[in-house]
Amino acid sequence: KLSASVSHDNKAVVSTQSTGRFPQYFLVAVSEVFVVIVALKLAYIEAPKQFKSVSIGVLYMFNALGTLLAAVVLLLTQLVTYYALDKRGWICQDLNEGQMHYYFYLVCGIMLCNMIVLSYKTDQFELDISL
Numbered sequence: 001k002l003s004a005s006v007s008h009d010n011k012a013v014v015s016t017q018s019t020g021r022f023p024q025y026f027l028v029a030v031s032e033v034f035v036v037i038v039a040l041k042l043a044y045i046e047a048p049k050q051f052k053s054v055s056i057g058v059l060y061m062f063n064a065l066g067t068l069l070a071a072v073v074l075l076l077t078q079l080v081t082y083y084a085l086d087k088r089g090w091i092c093q094d095l096n097e098g099q100m101h102y103y104f105y106l107v108c109g110i111m112l113c114n115m116i117v118l119s120y121k122t123d124q125f126e127l128d129i130s131l
Contacts, residue, residue: 036063073110077103 039059047055074091081102082089092098 073107074103077106 040056043055043059044052078089078091080089081091081099088097090099090102
């Protein structure tokens with residue numbers, strides 16, 4: 001197996017451990033559950049009776065736009081780092097030559113900025129729970 005991973009044969013099969021990805025996927029799934037449940041409840045409570053389904057539809061639309069934005073960030077990261085790093089970008093076909101951790105640091109920075117803006121905005125928000 002080691003000789004297959006060291007060789008530059010495109011048909012070589014290399015076994016990789018996927019157990020290292022489990023905590024990452026678990027944390028993403030848990031955070032998605034927490035965000036979606038709170039957002040749905042907030043959209044349902046704060047919306048007028050006639051616009052409850054519209055507000056939930058808008059919530060899912062923004063979720064889809066966020067996914068699209070993530071794909072655009074990935075594409076821009078690939079393009080910028082490909083040309084800036086002498087045609088060896090952060091995200092390569094051969095993961096041993098790539099620098100994926102830099103991409104994850106970039107995403108972490110974007111999420112931290114998002115968290116700061118969100119916490120600033122939520123301090124200004126007053127929830128009316130009188131139903």
